[in-house]
Amino acid sequence: MELRRRILLFLVLTLCVSVPAASGEEAAEVVEARFFDPYRLFQLTIPSGWIFQAGESGADLLVFYGPEHEQLLYIEYFPEIAFSDPMVFADKVTGHYGAEYGLKGFQLLTGPFPAELDGITAAQVEYSYLGRKERTEYRIFVIVDQMGLTITFSDARPHYAYSKRQFDAILASFGWEVGK
Amino acid sequence: MRALALLAAGLLLFSAAAAAAEPGFTRFERAVGASAKERLLAAYGGEAQLPLHDYLRVKAIFDRLTAVANSGEYSLTILDSYEINAFSLPGGYIFVTKGLLRLAGGDDQRLAGALAHEIAHVVNKHGINALLRRLGLGVLVEVGKHVLEVPTTQEVHVATQALIDVVQSGYNRDAELEADQTAQQYMAMAGFDPTGIIHLLSDLEELPPSQEVGAVFKTHPDPGLRIEQLLAAVGDYWPAPQRITEEEPAVDQNRTDPLNRFLIVNRVHDGDSPQRLYTLYDQQNQEYVDWLKDLAVNDIAFAPGGVLIAGAVLERGKGNIWFWNRQGSVVECWNMGHSGQISGLYFDPNGTRLAYQVMGGDTPEIWIGYLGEITRLRLSLEINARIVRWEESGIVLRDSGGDYYRLAAPKYEPIKLSEPIPMVIERKQRLAPQAGQDVLEGFSLTAPGSPGL
Numbered sequence A: 001m002e003l004r005r006r007i008l009l010f011l012v013l014t015l016c017v018s019v020p021a022a023s024g025e026e027a028a029e030v031v032e033a034r035f036f037d038p039y040r041l042f043q044l045t046i047p048s049g050w051i052f053q054a055g056e057s058g059a060d061l062l063v064f065y066g067p068e069h070e071q072l073l074y075i076e077y078f079p080e081i082a083f084s085d086p087m088v089f090a091d092k093v094t095g096h097y098g099a100e101y102g103l104k105g106f107q108l109l110t111g112p113f114p115a116e117l118d119g120i121t122a123a124q125v126e127y128s129y130l131g132r133k134e135r136t137e138y139r140i141f142v143i144v145d146q147m148g149l150t151i152t153f154s155d156a157r158p159h160y161a162y163s164k165r166q167f168d169a170i171l172a173s174f175g176w177e178v179g180k
Numbered sequence B: 001m002r003a004l005a006l007l008a009a010g011l012l013l014f015s016a017a018a019a020a021a022e023p024g025f026t027r028f029e030r031a032v033g034a035s036a037k038e039r040l041l042a043a044y045g046g047e048a049q050l051p052l053h054d055y056l057r058v059k060a061i062f063d064r065l066t067a068v069a070n071s072g073e074y075s076l077t078i079l080d081s082y083e084i085n086a087f088s089l090p091g092g093y094i095f096v097t098k099g100l101l102r103l104a105g106g107d108d109q110r111l112a113g114a115l116a117h118e119i120a121h122v123v124n125k126h127g128i129n130a131l132l133r134r135l136g137l138g139v140l141v142e143v144g145k146h147v148l149e150v151p152t153t154q155e156v157h158v159a160t161q162a163l164i165d166v167v168q169s170g171y172n173r174d175a176e177l178e179a180d181q182t183a184q185q186y187m188a189m190a191g192f193d194p195t196g197i198i199h200l201l202s203d204l205e206e207l208p209p210s211q212e213v214g215a216v217f218k219t220h221p222d223p224g225l226r227i228e229q230l231l232a233a234v235g236d237y238w239p240a241p242q243r244i245t246e247e248e249p250a251v252d253q254n255r256t257d258p259l260n261r262f263l264i265v266n267r268v269h270d271g272d273s274p275q276r277l278y279t280l281y282d283q284q285n286q287e288y289v290d291w292l293k294d295l296a297v298n299d300i301a302f303a304p305g306g307v308l309i310a311g312a313v314l315e316r317g318k319g320n321i322w323f324w325n326r327q328g329s330v331v332e333c334w335n336m337g338h339s340g341q342i343s344g345l346y347f348d349p350n351g352t353r354l355a356y357q358v359m360g361g362d363t364p365e366i367w368i369g370y371l372g373e374i375t376r377l378r379l380s381l382e383i384n385a386r387i388v389r390w391e392e393s394g395i396v397l398r399d400s401g402g403d404y405y406r407l408a409a410p411k412y413e414p415i416k417l418s419e420p421i422p423m424v425i426e427r428k429q430r431l432a433p434q435a436g437q438d439v440l441e442g443f444s445l446t447a448p449g450s451p452g453l
Helices: A002-016 A086-098 A157-172 B002-021 B027-043 B052-068 B098-104 B108-123 B126-135 B139-146 B153-169 B173-189 B196-205 B215-219 B223-237
Strands: A033-036 A042-046 A061-065 A072-078 A107-117 A120-130 A134-144 A147-156 B075-079 B086-089 B093-097 B242-244 B262-266 B278-282 B296-302 B309-315 B318-324 B330-338 B341-347 B353-359 B365-370 B376-379 B385-391 B394-399 B404-407
Touching: A042 A157, A086 A107, A086 A120, A086 A134, A086 B052, A107 A134, A134 A157, A147 A157, B027 B075, B027 B086, B027 B093, B027 B126, B027 B153, B052 B075, B052 B108, B052 B173, B075 B098, B086 B108, B086 B153, B093 B098, B093 B108, B098 B108, B098 B196, B108 B126, B108 B173, B108 B196, B126 B153, B126 B173, B173 B196, B173 B223, B196 B223, B223 B376, B278 B296, B296 B341, B309 B341, B318 B341, B318 B353, B341 B385, B353 B385
Parallel strands: B075 B093
Antiparallel strands: A033 A042, A061 A072, A072 A147, A107 A120, A120 A134, A134 A147, B086 B093, B242 B404, B262 B278, B296 B309, B309 B318, B318 B330, B341 B353, B353 B365, B365 B376, B385 B394, B394 B404
């Protein structure tokens, strides 16, 4: 609960100092908020219309809803993770997702591929599965200071390609707060 | 004469085949079990898709239990049904319903109890034996012939229907009680608390009549009888006390309020009773608490953290234990009615169990009770000793000669998933913000000045 309050406070403060972008072509660039995560690991820009979901977030999970379709961004923390290689992390996780007991209708679309997130080695993967609707997710795995982190963008499959541009824009705004 | 010879031949064949197939399962068991599994899956709404974390937790419990059972190949199926039920089929097929998982809640020990019970049925061959009894001894001849071979489709078909009848009507009383005992052994061997199965049965007993519970689970045999048997055996899983070199503790554990408000004080009482009575002095209000004033309390202990206060209450010559919160409300009563005085109350370091001694005859009885549960187990000790304290390594006892002993509490290993599995979540339906559209009683999700996306 305390953490949730802290997260909300961060959001309120960061929204207060948000800077409107010069261009008005993209709504996401009109009003945006700089978000600092509660572990002080990173910051990123949350575009207009994306809303932090306090009720669904917890000590190790941050959830944002996007303004369109089924857009979803969620960030999960894994303190003191045993892996050091994000590719191993991604391989293990997709292995579980694709297992018999895993996600219904799981399909690996791309990856896991090595990636870089603001100068730190990461792994990325795209997959789809059958939830209430068929969804496609783009997930980044990264390990920093023994903390595992997955950043996941998700939308209903028909809208995923459209939403991916927003996801990429959010990811491009990502910056580490800790030493690289 | 010929029939007898055939029967004898059949039994010999079956026994030989079963022995040859140990320690796994016979082909007949696998074949008939697999066939019945398909029918039961259809009857129970198919296999449930649990959230990944939940499934992996259940599977981790299951794997730990099957690792200590015999070396057959086991499979676990979660049925998509809210009926509270669990059952097993020959060949290692174990089923639990979502209803049972919900009843067990997040308690791994309860769930381990249900799974261990079903695994025990398989290991003890209760299913296959009941099936053979139902089919008739004459069939043993044919079965015996096929145990080492692949049984025919017709044989499997006939046996499948009979097996489903067996599963739905339940095993006999002796088989159920035997499965309970075996389950307790497996739980202890696999690092679970053998009281978990007792607590699950207790939950079943307390369900409202309207709750849909598998008939087998509820009636074969009476849960009260099963609980009684399990409670009688659970103390056996505590190892014998070991003599240790120990100094008298400087501070009497659990006798100081961690929040530093209440003091345990001797109470002045009327009459010539030799018993020492205690009460609490409230340092904040500078008075004795009124919620103990009419009670004969032989001992008082503060739980770790001081949230609960336990008291040994003597009522009409019977010893019981009550628990109060810090406002003086009774939150739990253990009305055990011991004929002797209760004393020596000591909480475990987690505050989930309480050790106490009952003074009856020459030797004090040492008991362990679980908070919030029905379990009170008596430990069979061969020494005449009293409790000194309960620490991480176990309960420390001191005998009449001044020697100390440690009674190591069984270790329960919590389930930890070996690898982190990130969550996969979906948006909830209730909030579907659309830019430019007011939702939730007029709250606009559109940023001022924004045309919306």
